[in-house]
Amino acid sequence: MGRFLDIDLSTGKVGEYDVTDEMLEEYLGSKGLATRILYDTLSKGVDPLGEENVFIVNTGPLVNSGAPCTSRFNVTTKSPLTGGVLSCNCGGNFGMFLKRAGFDGLILRGKASKPTWIHIENGEVELKDAGDLWGLTTEEAQEKLPKGTGKMVIGPAGENKVLYACIISQERAAGRGGAGAVMGSKNIKAITAKGNHKVPKANPEKFKKDIKKWVEILKEHPSTGEMMPEYGTGVFINRCNAANTLPTHNFKRGSFAEADAISGETLAETRLTGNFGCASCVIKCGRRVEVDGKDIKGPEYETLGLLGPNLENKDLGKILEWNYQADLVGVDTVSLGNVLGFAMELNENGLWDNGLEFGKVDNISGVIDDIAHRRGIGDDLADGVKRLSEKYGGKDYAMEVKGMELPAYEPRGAVGHALGYAIANRGGCHIGGGYMVYFEANGPLTMDPLTTRAKPQLTAMLQTMLDALSDSGSCQFTGFTTVPKQAIELNPHGNVYRVVAKSLELMGPMVELILRFPKMLAFVPPLALMQHPRAINDLTGMKMTFGKFLEIGLRTYLIERLFNAREGFTGADDTLPRRSTHQVQEGGTETTVPLNRMIRIYYRVRGLDADGAPKHDTLRRLGMRA
Numbered sequence: 264m265g266r267f268l269d270i271d272l273s274t275g276k277v278g279e280y281d282v283t284d285e286m287l288e289e290y291l292g293s294k295g296l297a298t299r300i301l302y303d304t305l306s307k308g309v310d311p312l313g314e315e316n317v318f319i320v321n322t323g324p325l326v327n328s329g330a331p332c333t334s335r336f337n338v339t340t341k342s343p344l345t346g347g348v349l350s351c352n353c354g355g356n357f358g359m360f361l362k363r364a365g366f367d368g369l370i371l372r373g374k375a376s377k378p379t380w381i382h383i384e385n386g387e388v389e390l391k392d393a394g395d396l397w398g399l400t401t402e403e404a405q406e407k408l409p410k411g412t413g414k415m416v417i418g419p420a421g422e423n424k425v426l427y428a429c430i431i432s433q434e435r436a437a438g439r440g441g442a443g444a445v446m447g448s449k450n451i452k453a454i455t456a457k458g459n460h461k462v463p464k465a466n467p468e469k470f471k472k473d474i475k476k477w478v479e480i481l482k483e484h485p486s487t488g489e490m491m492p493e494y495g496t497g498v499f500i501n502r503c504n505a506a507n508t509l510p511t512h513n514f515k516r517g518s519f520a521e522a523d524a525i526s527g528e529t530l531a532e533t534r535l536t537g538n539f540g541c542a543s544c545v546i547k548c549g550r551r552v553e554v555d556g557k558d559i560k561g562p563e564y565e566t567l568g569l570l571g572p573n574l575e576n577k578d579l580g581k582i583l584e585w586n587y588q589a590d591l592v593g594v595d596t597v598s599l600g601n602v603l604g605f606a607m608e609l610n611e612n613g614l615w616d617n618g619l620e621f622g623k624v625d626n627i628s629g630v631i632d633d634i635a636h637r638r639g640i641g642d643d644l645a646d647g648v649k650r651l652s653e654k655y656g657g658k659d660y661a662m663e664v665k666g667m668e669l670p671a672y673e674p675r676g677a678v679g680h681a682l683g684y685a686i687a688n689r690g691g692c693h694i695g696g697g698y699m700v701y702f703e704a705n706g707p708l709t710m711d712p713l714t715t716r717a718k719p720q721l722t723a724m725l726q727t728m729l730d731a732l733s734d735s736g737s738c739q740f741t742g743f744t745t746v747p748k749q750a751i752e753l754n755p756h757g758n759v760y761r762v763v764a765k766s767l768e769l770m771g772p773m774v775e776l777i778l779r780f781p782k783m784l785a786f787v788p789p790l791a792l793m794q795h796p797r798a799i800n801d802l803t804g805m806k807m808t809f810g811k812f813l814e815i816g817l818r819t820y821l822i823e824r825l826f827n828a829r830e831g832f833t834g835a836d837d838t839l840p841r842r843s844t845h846q847v848q849e850g851g852t853e854t855t856v857p858l859n860r861m862i863r864i865y866y867r868v869r870g871l872d873a874d875g876a877p878k879h880d881t882l883r884r885l886g887m888r889a
């Protein structure tokens with residue numbers, strides 16, 4: 264749309280941020296572009312919950328274009344949970360409506376003097392009194408806001424600055440790192456948008472044709488056409504359990520005897536009423552379930568794993584209730600499951616008498632409410648695992664990286680994925696870490712999960728592709744089609760499968776070469792299985808190649824690294840909890856994560872110095888300024 268709002272909440276002044284063509288060429292949109300703006304705007308050391316922090320919401324070029332699975336918006340800020348960079352990519356409908364209102368993004372500065380909601384419509388902005396919305400749940404607030412608008416809202420947890428408060432749009436969450444708390448710290452309850460602007464297209468006929476093909480590919484692919492619509496991400500429970508990557512008892516173990524009771528398959532058989540998708544989605548991975556006669560959103564894999572086995576809980580009904588409740592009050596279920604599991608282990612070890620016990624489910628609902636309102640033990644729990652460990656002890660089993668709690672994959676069961684946790688810029692994160700577990704444990708084609716061979720290179724490549732997908736405005740699940748259908752259909756017990764899986768271990772040098780010189784792919788046309796560069800070409804006329812697309816992903820990681828380095832993060836922060844590197848799983852794999860070996864290679868592949876900061880040469884090669 265070529266317009267980016269700049270709103271000073273302290274003065275009420277509304278202007279526009281100048282996004283240059285050069286910035287778009289380098290970062291495309293969404294996460295990469297927003298992080299560039301964050302880096303250029305903030306100075307070192309600002310308080311994430313203070314007026315000086317900024318809050319950026321933006322989109323990628325494909326959003327609202329008609330391309331499939333592209334309703335996404337991105338939230339970027341300095342995280343109150345980690346003190347580092349934070350970007351969250353969210354579905355729902357706000358991204359599309361922001362574009363319709365005529366803007367690619369917005370930056371909020373300062374702080375409103377009282378509870379406020381922002382309405383954006385056809386190029387105009389209004390700051391409105393949110394006195395009657397403050398204190399409402401995310402569902403109540405969305406119901407009260409005008410119909411026919413795209414919405415993003417916080418719940419009581421964001422208002423009370425819970426450090427892992429999320430933002431909700433329809434039923435999707437910008438979950439991690441406390442973006443909801445930053446919104447609350449600025450007294451912003453909600454942002455709504457509407458309008459009738461359309462995304463201009465450089466080559467509309469070709470775009471239409473290519474999009475039609477893309478939709479067919481997504482519908483025909485076994486991952487995006489069958490697995491995700493049928494079972495959602497919950498399908499990973501049994502797969503991760505079998506591979507010792509299902510966190511159990513605060514990540515002490517990697518498998519849970521009752522896993523099937525909370526699996527995606529059981530959910531589908533016993534509780535599912537249907538599936539749903541974010542606006543413009545053709546995959547529709549979302550779950551709908553019925554609880555007490557009410558049709559509500561069902562849980563994702565992360566929530567099932569962390570509110571289930573991680574708490575020694577096999578009661579699927581309780582997970583459905585807590586998941587819904589967490590969304591209503593606006594807390595991230597990944598951090599929540601970790602915080603509860605860690606508090607249970609502290610109690611078990613006599614370090615904190617808090618009433619929380621593994622397998623005990625009757626007091627959890629009350630505790631979730633206490634966290635959202637910072638009441639009783641909820642006040643401590645609202646600060647996350649790292650701060651709890653600083654107060655009560657248990658550092659060795661505080662399952663966080665850079666202050667962010669780990670997602671639902673036990674690191675010792677998949678060492679490449681574990682590397683991803685250590686080097687992800689926003690902290691312990693499966694998406695920011697590259698989601699290597701898909702090629703180690705829960706995907707259709709998996710290599711040896713315990714070998715370190717090629718893991719640093721493949722992790723860097725997957726991160727780069729996921730970052731580029733984010734920058735384009737697409738849902739990352741569209742990336743599942745990069746694994747060819749033929750590979751998925753191989754017999755997992757056959758020789759061909761074994762050879763293909765083994766050959767992944769030999770790909771390290773080739774992948775490293777591509778990441779070092781992505782320009783060598785400049786003349787390779789957009790790959791048949793990766794539709795995004797082609798769609799961006801048709802839409803913007805940017806002459807996007809797969810090589811350029813990768814460069815955008817590489818820059819996105821590096822600009823985040825630069826932000827964190829300026830904030831004082833060093834190589835010492837690229838680490839894992841001691842439980843992952845020094846203790847073996849109880850009753851599972853007999854190895855720990857050989858992190859140091861992988862990190863050294865990873866830094867080389869990424870062009871980082873010994874302290875994990877981007878080298879000047881690396882920045883120069885990618886045309887980046889520090």
Ligand code: SF4
Nearest residue numbers: 540541544546548738
């Ligand atoms: S695949 Fe799932 S998360 Fe992605 S856009 Fe579709 S419904 Fe939303």
